[in-house]
Amino acid sequence: MATGTLFFLIVGGAGVGVLALALLGTELLQFGGADVDGPVSVETVAAFAGASGFGGAIVNELLGGRTAGMVAAAAAGGAVAAIPVAWIASRLSRAARNMRTDPTPTRDDLVGALGLVVTPVPVGGYGEVRVRLAGHPVKLNARADRAIPVGAQVFVVQALSDTSVHVETY
Incomplete structure (x- = not known):
């Protein structure tokens, strides 16, 4: 060489x-x-x-x-x-x-999302729900005005923080 x-x-x-x-x-x-x-x-x-x-x-x-x-x-x-x-x-x-991308989801996008209770939500305490956000499953802490059992379908009424929501049964 x-x-x-x-x-x-x-x-x-x-x-x-x-x-x-x-x-x-x-x-x-x-x-x-x-x-x-x-x-x-x-x-x-x-x-x-x-x-x-x-x-x-x-x-x-x-x-x-x-x-x-x-x-x-x-x-x-x-x-x-x-x-x-x-x-x-x-x-x-x-x-x-210069590729266009979707905007990053925020906690405001959680309001109105449908989900499923994965850990029971007690009155005055936190349980866990799984919702879909921008097509991805997200597990969040959840509060409710009344107790909600595992497997119940819920929708998000309010985003309390980036990782917790207030839900009601669907």
């Missing part, structure tokens, strides 16, 4: 490592705020470096890069190969950052 090929492989490996960290959400090389990447994102630069390194290594081996001219040609070939890869990484990272 030529020395130039080893250099290109190291550059490609470093680029892929930085790309993996950037795509996994690591705030690498971000000084200031979360959106302060400059005109080109870290993901784009990392993808370009990785693809140009590996592309350069392939071209260098195909050319038998023993001279400085052949290594320069391999670097140019790697850069040509890296342009579409960097563009794709830029588009994917932008799509991931």
Whole structure:
């Protein structure tokens, strides 16, 4: 293996490592705020470096890069190969950052939810109910004006806190 090929492989490996960290959400090389990447994102630069390194290594081996001219040609070939890869990484990272998501449920969303008593609710004390919140089962502490047995269907009248509710039978 030529020395130039080893250099290109190291550059490609470093680029892929930085790309993996950037795509996994690591705030690498971000000084200031979360959106302060400059005109080109870290993901784009990392993808370009990785693809140009590996592309350069392939071209260098195909050319038998023993001279400085052949290594320069391999670097140019790697850069040509890296342009579409960097563009794709830029588009994917932008799509991931700008993805629409549902709002986070709050305790106000509990009011009106239907549920099932899993631990009896005594008068003046707490039992437990299981309700569905945003499609997910949530187990909450529950109070009621009268005792409610296990298995009874209830609905939430009031959210007392983030983890406790006031319920009535359904």
